[in-house]
Amino acid sequence: MSYDPFARYYDADFRDYHDDLPLYRELARRTDGPLLELMCGTGRVLLPLAAEGHTLTGVDISPAMLGIAQARLDKAGLAAQVSLLEGDVRSLSLPANHFALAFVAVNSFMHLETVRDQLACLSNVRRALTRRGLLVLDLFSPDPRDLLHEDNRLILDREYALDGNHVQKFVAIDSDLASQLSRVTYIYDETSPTGQLTRRTMHFNLRWLYRFELEHLLARAGFSLRNLYGSYDLDEYTTGSPRLIAVAGVSR
Numbered sequence: 001m002s003y004d005p006f007a008r009y010y011d012a013d014f015r016d017y018h019d020d021l022p023l024y025r026e027l028a029r030r031t032d033g034p035l036l037e038l039m040c041g042t043g044r045v046l047l048p049l050a051a052e053g054h055t056l057t058g059v060d061i062s063p064a065m066l067g068i069a070q071a072r073l074d075k076a077g078l079a080a081q082v083s084l085l086e087g088d089v090r091s092l093s094l095p096a097n098h099f100a101l102a103f104v105a106v107n108s109f110m111h112l113e114t115v116r117d118q119l120a121c122l123s124n125v126r127r128a129l130t131r132r133g134l135l136v137l138d139l140f141s142p143d144p145r146d147l148l149h150e151d152n153r154l155i156l157d158r159e160y161a162l163d164g165n166h167v168q169k170f171v172a173i174d175s176d177l178a179s180q181l182s183r184v185t186y187i188y189d190e191t192s193p194t195g196q197l198t199r200r201t202m203h204f205n206l207r208w209l210y211r212f213e214l215e216h217l218l219a220r221a222g223f224s225l226r227n228l229y230g231s232y233d234l235d236e237y238t239t240g241s242p243r244l245i246a247v248a249g250v251s252r
Protein backbone atom coordinates (compact mmCIF):
# COMPACT_ATOMS: atom_id res chain seq x y z
CA MET A 1 0.00 0.00 0.00
CA SER A 2 1.37 3.41 -0.95
CA TYR A 3 0.46 6.65 0.76
CA ASP A 4 1.18 8.57 -2.45
CA PRO A 5 -2.42 9.05 -3.71
CA PHE A 6 -3.55 10.01 -0.18
CA ALA A 7 -0.75 12.38 0.86
CA ARG A 8 -2.84 15.56 0.65
CA TYR A 9 -5.66 13.92 2.64
CA TYR A 10 -3.22 12.65 5.29
CA ASP A 11 -1.78 16.12 5.66
CA ALA A 12 -5.23 17.68 6.01
CA ASP A 13 -6.36 14.98 8.47
CA PHE A 14 -3.41 15.07 10.85
CA ARG A 15 -1.52 18.31 10.33
CA ASP A 16 -3.11 19.80 13.45
CA TYR A 17 -2.55 16.77 15.67
CA HIS A 18 -0.19 18.07 18.35
CA ASP A 19 -0.78 15.82 21.36
CA ASP A 20 2.59 14.08 21.08
CA LEU A 21 4.70 17.20 20.44
CA PRO A 22 5.51 18.08 24.09
CA LEU A 23 7.01 14.58 24.51
CA TYR A 24 9.38 14.98 21.54
CA ARG A 25 10.17 18.58 22.43
CA GLU A 26 11.23 17.55 25.92
CA LEU A 27 13.29 14.54 24.79
CA ALA A 28 14.91 16.57 22.02
CA ARG A 29 15.82 19.34 24.49
CA ARG A 30 17.64 16.79 26.63
CA THR A 31 19.64 15.31 23.76
CA ASP A 32 22.79 16.61 22.25
CA GLY A 33 22.96 15.68 18.59
CA PRO A 34 20.90 15.14 15.45
CA LEU A 35 17.45 13.56 15.55
CA LEU A 36 15.98 10.88 13.30
CA GLU A 37 12.29 10.46 12.54
CA LEU A 38 11.32 7.24 10.77
CA MET A 39 8.11 7.19 8.70
CA CYS A 40 7.95 10.95 9.03
CA GLY A 41 5.05 11.50 6.61
CA THR A 42 4.36 15.13 5.77
CA GLY A 43 6.58 16.54 8.49
CA ARG A 44 4.04 17.01 11.25
CA VAL A 45 6.69 16.46 13.97
CA LEU A 46 9.78 17.49 11.97
CA LEU A 47 8.66 21.09 11.54
CA PRO A 48 8.10 22.09 15.17
CA LEU A 49 11.35 20.41 16.25
CA ALA A 50 13.29 22.15 13.48
CA ALA A 51 11.68 25.43 14.54
CA GLU A 52 13.22 24.90 17.99
CA GLY A 53 16.68 24.73 16.43
CA HIS A 54 17.19 20.95 16.16
CA THR A 55 18.83 19.23 13.21
CA LEU A 56 16.80 16.32 11.90
CA THR A 57 16.63 13.60 9.29
CA GLY A 58 13.20 12.38 8.22
CA VAL A 59 12.74 9.07 6.42
CA ASP A 60 9.69 7.96 4.48
CA ILE A 61 8.95 5.58 1.63
CA SER A 62 6.38 7.86 -0.04
CA PRO A 63 7.68 10.55 -2.43
CA ALA A 64 4.33 12.37 -2.24
CA MET A 65 4.38 12.54 1.57
CA LEU A 66 8.00 13.77 1.47
CA GLY A 67 7.07 16.28 -1.24
CA ILE A 68 4.53 17.90 1.08
CA ALA A 69 7.03 17.83 3.96
CA GLN A 70 9.66 19.54 1.77
CA ALA A 71 7.20 22.23 0.63
CA ARG A 72 6.22 22.93 4.23
CA LEU A 73 9.88 23.12 5.32
CA ASP A 74 10.73 25.47 2.43
CA LYS A 75 7.78 27.72 3.25
CA ALA A 76 8.74 27.86 6.92
CA GLY A 77 12.42 28.61 6.11
CA LEU A 78 13.51 25.42 7.92
CA ALA A 79 14.85 23.38 5.00
CA ALA A 80 18.51 23.82 5.99
CA GLN A 81 17.95 21.95 9.25
CA VAL A 82 16.08 18.94 7.90
CA SER A 83 17.27 16.27 5.46
CA LEU A 84 14.52 14.17 3.95
CA LEU A 85 15.42 10.66 2.81
CA GLU A 86 13.20 8.57 0.57
CA GLY A 87 13.55 4.95 1.59
CA ASP A 88 12.18 1.87 3.25
CA VAL A 89 12.93 1.71 6.99
CA ARG A 90 13.57 -2.03 6.61
CA SER A 91 16.44 -1.67 4.18
CA LEU A 92 17.68 1.83 4.67
CA SER A 93 21.32 2.72 4.96
CA LEU A 94 21.83 5.49 7.51
CA PRO A 95 25.05 6.99 8.86
CA ALA A 96 26.33 4.78 11.70
CA ASN A 97 26.66 6.03 15.25
CA HIS A 98 25.19 9.39 14.35
CA PHE A 99 21.81 10.17 15.92
CA ALA A 100 21.12 11.03 19.56
CA LEU A 101 17.40 10.34 19.36
CA ALA A 102 15.25 8.33 16.95
CA PHE A 103 11.48 8.07 17.01
CA VAL A 104 8.53 6.61 15.17
CA ALA A 105 5.43 8.70 15.91
CA VAL A 106 1.80 7.67 16.38
CA ASN A 107 1.31 4.10 15.27
CA SER A 108 3.54 4.31 12.20
CA PHE A 109 5.71 1.41 13.40
CA MET A 110 2.53 -0.69 13.18
CA HIS A 111 2.79 -0.59 9.38
CA LEU A 112 5.50 -3.24 9.81
CA GLU A 113 3.43 -6.39 9.92
CA THR A 114 5.97 -9.12 10.57
CA VAL A 115 8.62 -9.67 13.22
CA ARG A 116 11.18 -9.87 10.44
CA ASP A 117 10.22 -6.38 9.17
CA GLN A 118 10.13 -4.97 12.69
CA LEU A 119 13.60 -6.35 13.47
CA ALA A 120 15.01 -5.13 10.15
CA CYS A 121 13.83 -1.61 10.98
CA LEU A 122 15.04 -1.73 14.57
CA SER A 123 18.49 -3.00 13.68
CA ASN A 124 18.89 -0.18 11.14
CA VAL A 125 17.96 2.34 13.81
CA ARG A 126 20.26 0.77 16.36
CA ARG A 127 23.24 1.09 14.02
CA ALA A 128 22.36 4.72 13.35
CA LEU A 129 22.15 5.70 17.03
CA THR A 130 25.09 6.77 19.15
CA ARG A 131 25.99 4.59 22.15
CA ARG A 132 23.90 6.83 24.40
CA GLY A 133 21.14 7.25 21.84
CA LEU A 134 17.45 6.77 22.61
CA LEU A 135 14.61 5.30 20.58
CA VAL A 136 10.95 6.20 21.10
CA LEU A 137 8.16 4.02 19.69
CA ASP A 138 4.68 5.45 20.13
CA LEU A 139 2.13 2.70 19.63
CA PHE A 140 -1.57 2.12 19.89
CA SER A 141 -2.44 0.40 23.17
CA PRO A 142 -4.44 -2.73 22.32
CA ASP A 143 -7.51 -3.21 24.51
CA PRO A 144 -9.30 -6.45 23.56
CA ARG A 145 -12.59 -5.02 24.89
CA ASP A 146 -12.48 -2.32 22.17
CA LEU A 147 -10.92 -4.47 19.46
CA LEU A 148 -13.70 -7.04 19.70
CA HIS A 149 -16.21 -4.38 18.65
CA GLU A 150 -14.30 -3.44 15.50
CA ASP A 151 -16.30 -5.25 12.83
CA ASN A 152 -15.69 -3.25 9.66
CA ARG A 153 -18.68 -0.95 10.18
CA LEU A 154 -18.23 2.22 8.10
CA ILE A 155 -18.47 5.50 10.01
CA LEU A 156 -18.16 9.10 8.91
CA ASP A 157 -14.95 10.17 10.64
CA ARG A 158 -14.60 13.82 9.59
CA GLU A 159 -15.46 16.44 6.95
CA TYR A 160 -13.37 19.39 5.81
CA ALA A 161 -12.65 21.79 2.96
CA LEU A 162 -9.59 21.02 0.79
CA ASP A 163 -8.40 23.02 -2.24
CA GLY A 164 -11.91 24.44 -2.71
CA ASN A 165 -13.55 20.99 -2.56
CA HIS A 166 -15.52 19.30 0.20
CA VAL A 167 -14.03 16.09 1.65
CA GLN A 168 -15.83 13.43 3.66
CA LYS A 169 -13.64 10.77 5.25
CA PHE A 170 -15.19 7.42 6.16
CA VAL A 171 -13.37 4.82 8.24
CA ALA A 172 -13.93 1.08 8.72
CA ILE A 173 -11.76 -1.11 10.94
CA ASP A 174 -11.82 -4.87 11.24
CA SER A 175 -9.59 -6.25 13.97
CA ASP A 176 -8.51 -9.82 14.55
CA LEU A 177 -7.20 -10.72 17.98
CA ALA A 178 -5.33 -13.86 16.90
CA SER A 179 -3.22 -12.21 14.20
CA GLN A 180 -3.01 -8.89 16.10
CA LEU A 181 -4.01 -7.11 12.92
CA SER A 182 -6.41 -4.28 12.25
CA ARG A 183 -7.51 -4.05 8.65
CA VAL A 184 -8.24 -0.41 8.03
CA THR A 185 -10.21 1.16 5.19
CA TYR A 186 -10.31 4.90 4.58
CA ILE A 187 -12.73 6.22 1.97
CA TYR A 188 -12.33 9.83 0.88
CA ASP A 189 -15.23 11.33 -1.03
CA GLU A 190 -14.14 14.65 -2.53
CA THR A 191 -16.86 16.82 -4.06
CA SER A 192 -16.06 19.82 -6.27
CA PRO A 193 -18.16 23.04 -6.15
CA THR A 194 -19.92 21.80 -9.33
CA GLY A 195 -20.97 18.59 -7.56
CA GLN A 196 -18.52 16.18 -9.18
CA LEU A 197 -17.60 13.44 -6.72
CA THR A 198 -14.29 11.55 -6.72
CA ARG A 199 -13.95 8.57 -4.40
CA ARG A 200 -10.52 7.30 -3.30
CA THR A 201 -10.22 4.17 -1.17
CA MET A 202 -7.20 3.22 0.89
CA HIS A 203 -6.65 -0.16 2.57
CA PHE A 204 -3.85 -0.90 4.99
CA ASN A 205 -3.06 -3.19 7.92
CA LEU A 206 -1.82 -2.18 11.33
CA ARG A 207 -0.14 -4.81 13.47
CA TRP A 208 -0.43 -4.07 17.17
CA LEU A 209 2.03 -5.17 19.83
CA TYR A 210 1.55 -6.05 23.47
CA ARG A 211 3.86 -4.61 26.10
CA PHE A 212 6.00 -7.65 26.85
CA GLU A 213 6.17 -8.59 23.18
CA LEU A 214 7.51 -5.10 22.58
CA GLU A 215 10.06 -5.46 25.35
CA HIS A 216 11.30 -8.77 23.92
CA LEU A 217 11.38 -7.39 20.39
CA LEU A 218 13.49 -4.44 21.51
CA ALA A 219 15.86 -6.78 23.35
CA ARG A 220 16.28 -8.95 20.25
CA ALA A 221 17.21 -5.85 18.28
CA GLY A 222 19.82 -4.76 20.83
CA PHE A 223 17.82 -2.26 22.84
CA SER A 224 16.90 -2.19 26.49
CA LEU A 225 13.63 -0.72 27.59
CA ARG A 226 14.17 2.33 29.81
CA ASN A 227 10.57 3.48 30.30
CA LEU A 228 7.12 2.43 29.28
CA TYR A 229 4.41 5.08 29.36
CA GLY A 230 0.66 4.89 28.90
CA SER A 231 0.06 8.45 27.75
CA TYR A 232 1.75 11.58 26.43
CA ASP A 233 1.65 12.87 30.02
CA LEU A 234 4.00 9.98 30.82
CA ASP A 235 1.51 8.17 33.03
CA GLU A 236 2.32 4.61 34.00
CA TYR A 237 1.15 2.01 31.46
CA THR A 238 -2.00 0.39 32.91
CA THR A 239 -5.21 -1.29 31.73
CA GLY A 240 -7.05 1.24 29.60
CA SER A 241 -3.99 3.40 28.87
CA PRO A 242 -4.56 5.31 25.64
CA ARG A 243 -0.99 4.83 24.35
CA LEU A 244 1.87 2.34 24.60
CA ILE A 245 5.04 4.42 24.46
CA ALA A 246 8.44 2.77 24.78
CA VAL A 247 11.65 4.66 25.43
CA ALA A 248 14.62 2.39 24.83
CA GLY A 249 18.39 2.76 24.99
CA VAL A 250 21.05 0.95 23.02
CA SER A 251 22.21 -2.14 24.95
CA ARG A 252 25.91 -2.22 25.74
Ligand SMILES: C[S@@+](CC[C@H](N)C(=O)[O-])C[C@H]1O[C@@H](n2cnc3c(N)ncnc32)[C@H](O)[C@@H]1O
Binds near residue numbers: 014038045
Ligand atom coordinates in the same frame (compact mmCIF):
# COMPACT_ATOMS: atom_id res chain seq x y z
C1 LIG B 1 0.29 7.39 9.18
S1 LIG B 1 1.65 8.08 8.31
C2 LIG B 1 2.39 8.85 9.73
C3 LIG B 1 3.33 9.99 9.50
C4 LIG B 1 4.04 10.52 10.73
N1 LIG B 1 4.68 9.44 11.50
C5 LIG B 1 3.14 11.30 11.66
O1 LIG B 1 3.05 10.95 12.82
O2 LIG B 1 2.53 12.28 11.23
C6 LIG B 1 2.65 6.65 8.05
C7 LIG B 1 3.86 6.91 7.16
O3 LIG B 1 4.68 5.74 7.16
C8 LIG B 1 5.25 5.63 5.86
N2 LIG B 1 5.72 4.25 5.69
C9 LIG B 1 4.97 3.12 5.69
N3 LIG B 1 5.76 2.04 5.52
C10 LIG B 1 7.04 2.50 5.42
C11 LIG B 1 8.31 1.86 5.25
N4 LIG B 1 8.42 0.53 5.18
N5 LIG B 1 9.42 2.64 5.20
C12 LIG B 1 9.33 3.99 5.28
N6 LIG B 1 8.14 4.65 5.45
C13 LIG B 1 7.02 3.91 5.52
C14 LIG B 1 4.12 6.02 4.93
O4 LIG B 1 4.59 6.38 3.64
C15 LIG B 1 3.48 7.18 5.72
O5 LIG B 1 4.01 8.42 5.31
